[in-house]
Amino acid sequence: MFNVITDLKKILQLNKQLVSRLREHLTHVEMRTITSPGGKYDFKVYFDRRTGADSRGWATGKPKPDKLRNYFVFGQPGVDSLVHIAVQINFPATKYSKALAGVFVEDEVGEIYIAHRGKLTGAGGAFKTLQVLDRLPKCIMAMENGRALPLALIGSIDDVTLVSELFIFARECREIVSQLAAERDWGKKSRSKLGSSAKERGEYVSLTPEGERVMRLSDYFDEFAGESTRKAVLAGVRVVRHGTIVSALAKKLKVEGHVRKSLAIDLAVLATEYIDLYEIKTSTSTTDIYTGLGQLLIHGETIEALLQLPVRQHLVLPARPRRSLELPLVGRYKINIITYEKFGGGYNFK
Known part of the structure; x- marks a missing residue:
C-alpha cells in the first residue's frame, strides 16, 4: 500500500x-x-x-x-x-x-x-x-x-522515463476532459429522453446527472491487442498481450453469465444476484498489483451503486503474487486471485 x-x-x-x-x-x-x-x-x-x-x-x-x-x-x-x-x-x-x-x-x-x-x-x-x-x-x-x-x-520521481510519463498522463487527461465534456453535453440534450421507455428497453439510466453513464456497460468487445510504444524509452516496442488474455477469459466466462465491458474495466459478468468483476494484469510486479487492486476497488464501488447488485472482485495474474501482497489482497480486501498460463493458441485459467 x-x-x-x-x-x-x-x-x-x-x-x-x-x-x-x-x-x-x-x-x-x-x-x-x-x-x-x-x-x-x-x-x-x-x-x-x-x-x-x-x-x-x-x-x-x-x-x-x-x-x-x-x-x-x-x-x-x-x-x-x-x-x-x-x-x-x-x-x-x-x-x-x-x-x-x-x-x-x-x-x-x-x-x-x-x-x-x-x-x-x-x-x-x-x-x-x-x-x-x-x-x-x-x-x-x-x-x-x-x-x-x-x-x-x-x-x-527517480525513473528516467518520468518526464515522458508526465506528458503521457497530461495527454490522457486532455482526452478525458474532452470525452467527459462531450458526455456532459450529450446528457443535457438527451436526459429528457431517458425515462421509463428506456428502462423497458433494458437501457441503463444514470443515477446522477453528472455521471451520464461514464461506467456504461456495453456488450463485450475485444480489446486492442497489438503493439504499443508507451515504454519505448527503456524497452523499445513491446507486444501487448492484455487484449488477447481478456478475450480468452471472456470466452470462458460466457458460459457463466452475460459478459459486459466498459472503457475502464476488463470484464464484468452479470448474474441475477451479483456481479463478478475481473481485472487482468500481465505481470505480478508491485505496481501492477497496486494498480489492479485500485481498479477493482474503485470500479467495484461504482458498478455496485450503478446496478444495485453486490460485486465480487477477481484479480487475474500470470502467477500468484508474493505472500506479503497476497495476504492483504485475499484477507483485508477480499480479492479472489486467478492465475493464467499460455496453452497452445490460447490461455488456461485456474
Whole structure:
C-alpha cells in the first residue's frame, strides 16, 4: 500500500527535484499566455523544442504562498497564440491541502511516486474525481491520514522515463476532459429522453446527472491487442498481450453469465444476484498489483451503486503474487486471485 506524503518540507524538496528534471529536458523558454478555466495568465513556458505543433511544455510561474504550481501544456513554440493547460499537478506549499491535485506517495520500500487526485475541470465546471479515475489506466489506493484514497499513479520521481510519463498522463487527461465534456453535453440534450421507455428497453439510466453513464456497460468487445510504444524509452516496442488474455477469459466466462465491458474495466459478468468483476494484469510486479487492486476497488464501488447488485472482485495474474501482497489482497480486501498460463493458441485459467 502507498502512503501519501504530507510533510511540507519533504513536499517542497520533492517538487524542487521535479522542477530540476523538467528544466533539464525542456530547454526552450518563451513568454506565453496560458489559459485555464480560471482565466488567462502570462508565464514562462519551457518547451521541449523550438518549433513544431503540439510540442510538450511546462510552466510554474512565480511561487504562490498556497501552492507549488506545475502546469503541463501542449502548444506550438514561436507563434503568438494561446496555450491551453492540459493538466495541473500542483502541490501544497505552506499548509497541507487536499484541494490540490498533485500528490507525492511512498511505497513500502521507500520509493517515491507522483500521483494525481483526479481533479480535472472542463467547460461547465469540474468533473467528479471518480469519473476521471475510472478512465485513467493506473489507479492505486494510498493511505492519507488513516484513510484509503484512490489516486492515479503517474511515475517514480527517480525513473528516467518520468518526464515522458508526465506528458503521457497530461495527454490522457486532455482526452478525458474532452470525452467527459462531450458526455456532459450529450446528457443535457438527451436526459429528457431517458425515462421509463428506456428502462423497458433494458437501457441503463444514470443515477446522477453528472455521471451520464461514464461506467456504461456495453456488450463485450475485444480489446486492442497489438503493439504499443508507451515504454519505448527503456524497452523499445513491446507486444501487448492484455487484449488477447481478456478475450480468452471472456470466452470462458460466457458460459457463466452475460459478459459486459466498459472503457475502464476488463470484464464484468452479470448474474441475477451479483456481479463478478475481473481485472487482468500481465505481470505480478508491485505496481501492477497496486494498480489492479485500485481498479477493482474503485470500479467495484461504482458498478455496485450503478446496478444495485453486490460485486465480487477477481484479480487475474500470470502467477500468484508474493505472500506479503497476497495476504492483504485475499484477507483485508477480499480479492479472489486467478492465475493464467499460455496453452497452445490460447490461455488456461485456474
